[in-house]
Amino acid sequence: MGAFTRALRALVLLAGFPLIGLVLLALLGLGDWALATSGHHGIGAIRLLILSVVLAVPLVRGLALVRTPPGEGPHGVELTPEAQPRPWELVRALAEEAGTRAPARVLLTADVNAAVSERARLLGLVPGPRALYLGLPLLQGLTEAQLRGVLAHELGHYSHADTRLSGLTSRVREQVGRTVAHLRGESGDGETRKRDVLHRWLAKLYTGYGTLVLRVTLQDARRQEFAADRLAARLAGRTATASALRELPALESSFAYYLDRYALVGTDRGLLPPRGEVFGGYGRLLDARQLELVHTRTELPDELASPYDSHPPLAARVRRIEELPEDGRTDEGRAAALGLLDAPERVLAALEDAVLKAPPSGTWARAADWPDLLTRSLDARLGDQDAPLPRALLREKGTAGLPTLLSVIEEGRLWDLARHLPASAEARAAKGRARQAMLRPLLREQLHRALRKAEVGAGPGRAHSAWHRAPAGTCSQRVAPGPGGDVLTARGPRPAPCSPGLISTRAPGRRPS
Incomplete structure (x- = not known):
């Protein structure tokens, strides 16, 4: 197919989008005119007129979406x-x-x-x-x-x-996409069921046209x-x-x-x-x-x-x-x-x-270097009283944070700390070594994050080592871990950013x- 033929076909597809809306509006107008000249002026006729106006609104808005909204453009x-x-x-x-x-x-x-x-x-x-x-x-x-x-x-x-x-x-794709998104939003705004059905029907019509394109x-x-x-x-x-x-x-x-x-x-x-x-x-x-x-x-x-x-x-x-x-x-x-x-x-x-x-504050704060960024971010997360380990530290020692955790480790009270972590009912009911065996994975996971944080924050000399391992406590739990547990090459959908x-x-x- 030559360039002229492809251009002509694209032109027909482009014209087809507003043509759908114009034809539907014309049909609505003819229906209203026929109703007005038929002599029927009861409550049923009024409802039909209102319904046609309600249906015409998204069609008119859809035609207005033909032009690319102002302000859209690249960033860079x-x-x-x-x-x-x-x-x-x-x-x-x-x-x-x-x-x-x-x-x-x-x-x-x-x-x-x-x-x-x-x-x-x-x-x-x-x-x-x-x-x-x-x-x-x-x-x-x-x-x-x-x-x-x-x-x-x-x-x-x-x-x-x-x-x-x-x-x-x-x-054509952008126009269809904007109109379908608009119609779908209209159909879910809590209006009457009849209006929702009509909007969903319009959305399906434009979706079908977009699929054809x-x-x-x-x-x-x-x-x-x-x-x-x-x-x-x-x-x-x-x-x-x-x-x-x-x-x-x-x-x-x-x-x-x-x-x-x-x-x-x-x-x-x-x-x-x-x-x-x-x-x-x-x-x-x-x-x-x-x-x-x-x-x-x-x-x-x-x-x-x-x-x-x-x-x-x-x-x-x-x-x-x-x-x-x-x-x-x-x-x-x-x-x-x-x-x-x-x-x-x-x-x-x-x-x-x-x-x-x-x-939201209007300005960014800047870390001194990468270890400083990771340390400050993870310190804040470790001090987050809604996280399991900080909650356990608060219950055991009255304060949270990295110094408190190091104090618990020095005193040999890790198992006392572990009893405050969210564990299964079976683990809480167990005694002695059986209880420790059940709590060990949970305790290891929480300590792993804290110790990795300490490693990253050990000073500028550790900056290069930070690139070889993901910092603990980041929002990376939204990335599905692979065989090694630290995913750099996760396949499938890209992870959502922090x-x-x-x-x-x-x-x-x-x-x-």
């Missing part, structure tokens, strides 16, 4: 050619090799992703200003050659006119990904492109892990790492724990994340690239991609300012890699 730091010449030289050189126009903007984000967008005119038929979105974790975790592969893939979407055409279908456009979307992969392999080399794709799951899981257990561990108390370290520490964690990421590079997902995923399975993409003929480009660009940035420490600090939302919504990275209309 713009890399200008003057301040960051080397990334721009790379992007422009790749664009020339790809035979396409380079983007007008390059924006550094906090996503483990790269993406492109284009503000095309006349429904995507006339080119417009382009933008490239580049995630900082990619610069921290990829080599220069691998980054070339990622950028070449994104520029491949430009050269195939995918960004202009995908803009049409992405608009996805099914019609998915084949093209997946074809575009394979085509962009082939171009990336030609421009950056087969090995670099395939290894970059293999690296993405490892970077995604490790970055979520890092935010959850390190960077955001103190945010519930308004505490952040030293300036520039919110994202800067991620590079050190990668250096310290490379071996734990090996299996994520070899065991790639071979199934779609959902039936409507616009990207083919990662394993299939890598397999197609690695089946290409050997090109002899295995020794290129081994330096870290972060080295392309001038004064990266300033960029890291600027990205914090761009994407971190202010805490402070959901703290980092703003949304960029509507972007095409992810």
Whole structure:
């Protein structure tokens, strides 16, 4: 299917969305007109008129949602050619090799992703200003050659006119999604059952249309990904492109892990790492724990994340690239991609300012260093009187905190402390060694957290060791543990961060890699 045919089909899909609402409104209007001219003016007719107005309200609101709400846009730091010449030289050189126009903007984000967008005119038929979105974790975790592969893939979407055409279908998806969410909210607002039924029916109608749009456009979307992969392999080399794709799951899981257990561990108390370290520490964690990421590079997902995923399975993409003929480009660009940035420490600090939302107090406090951050955060958690160990310390000694715990250990009163921990009825009723055997796992778990905290807080000389083990007492209990108990490469859904919504990275209309 040619570009013109795909554009025409996307135009029809785009027009179909408001057409549904207009047809339904027209039918409601005809029904009201017929009722008004029929001579029936009883209570039943009044109820029908009210019902039609109630049904028309979400339809009108749905039509109003056709336009993208103002204020939506990406969050990040713009890399200008003057301040960051080397990334721009790379992007422009790749664009020339790809035979396409380079983007007008390059924006550094906090996503483990790269993406492109284009503000095309006349429904995507006339080119417009382009933008490239580049995630900082990619610069921290990829080599220069691998980054070339990622950028070449994104520029491949430009050269195939995918960004202009995908803009049409992405608009349809956004419109349908906003309207369905609105209708579902309306159907659950506690109004009459009849109104709820009507709103649910409308939501199902738009959901069905959205499903149709996805099914019609998915084949093209997946074809575009394979085509962009082939171009990336030609421009950056087969090995670099395939290894970059293999690296993405490892970077995604490790970055979520890092935010959850390190960077955001103190945010519930308004505490952040030293300036520039919110994202800067991620590079050190990668250096310290490379071996734990090996299996994520070899065991790639071979199934779609959902039936409507616009990207083919990662394993299939890598397999197609690695089946290409050997090109002899295995020794290129081994330096870290972060080295392309001038004064990266300033960029890291600027990205914090761009994407971190202010805490309720209005300002962040900064830890002196990483051990200080982890110690202060975990001290506060150990002193949390709602936690099992602090409650036990309060009952046994009258105070909670690390000094009190050390005093109990020195006095040899751990088993006295253990009797205050929340145990089963059987353990509480047991005596002697049987009771100790039942309480031992619970006591060990609580002490493990406290001793790990003490290890992390032993001083600046222990800072490097902190990257090899997750700090105890963090919000990481929301990550399902693996065989080793300390999960860096958890598969499946990404763990929820300590402070959901703290980092703003949304960029509507972007095409992810």
